[in-house]
Amino acid sequence: MPRPLFISFEGIDGSGKSTQARMLADALKAEGHDVELTREPGGAPGAEEIRRLLVEGAPERWSPETEILLFTAARRDHLEHRIRPALDTGRTVITDRFADSTRVYQGTTRGDLRAIVDRLHDLMIGIEPDLTLIIDTDPQQALARGLARNSGEDRFEDFGAAFQEKLRAGFLELAREQPGRCRVIDGNRPAPVVAREVLALVRQSMGEAGR
Numbered sequence: 001m002p003r004p005l006f007i008s009f010e011g012i013d014g015s016g017k018s019t020q021a022r023m024l025a026d027a028l029k030a031e032g033h034d035v036e037l038t039r040e041p042g043g044a045p046g047a048e049e050i051r052r053l054l055v056e057g058a059p060e061r062w063s064p065e066t067e068i069l070l071f072t073a074a075r076r077d078h079l080e081h082r083i084r085p086a087l088d089t090g091r092t093v094i095t096d097r098f099a100d101s102t103r104v105y106q107g108t109t110r111g112d113l114r115a116i117v118d119r120l121h122d123l124m125i126g127i128e129p130d131l132t133l134i135i136d137t138d139p140q141q142a143l144a145r146g147l148a149r150n151s152g153e154d155r156f157e158d159f160g161a162a163f164q165e166k167l168r169a170g171f172l173e174l175a176r177e178q179p180g181r182c183r184v185i186d187g188n189r190p191a192p193v194v195a196r197e198v199l200a201l202v203r204q205s206m207g208e209a210g211r
Helices: 017-030 045-055 064-088 099-109 114-124 139-148 161-177 191-209
Strands: 006-010 035-039 092-096 131-136 182-186
Touching (some): 006 017, 006 099, 017 035, 017 092, 017 191, 045 064, 139 161, 161 182
Parallel strands (some): 006 092, 006 131
16 A cells, blocks of 8 residues: 655645645545545644634734744644644645745745745754645636635735735746646646546555555
8 A cells, every 4th residue: 555645735825726625635535545634724723723813814914924933833733733643644634735835925925035934844844745736827817716705814815916926936936946746737727627637646646655
């Protein structure tokens, strides 16, 4: 049997990554895999409390530096209480966002803080996904979709279209930096079409992990 994989989905707000994470979890469960579906910020009780601080309120509520600390604290709680226990018991973990979001949102888009993000990650987290699927979507369409949800968690969408454009560029650059684990997927297609490509990539990674 292949070892359990740690899979992350990344992308701009409204890219459809959350939908794809759910669809992948359902598809793998249907094939008999033991799957843990989670999200960031959040995924564990303490991390969910921090989530509300980060995704609600005015855009200027926190500085990028403060956001880095809050996201890292939430991620550490998530790692301790959800991710590591699942991987240690043989479950494949699928997370809607992980450290790459902090690298892009706070590390590059809101300032030249990538070195700080990476240093904190190395000190406090120390784990990367086996496979990162970046759902690449037109920023204008994604922003409209994100705002239409009216979830009350619109703090980052409220930075506007120019911010979403910078985020997209940041994720694409990250994929160029990390070709071994990052795959860019065209998210401008119907969700079932995207899901088939996602599942094929994950099956390939599971096959490689089992060798």
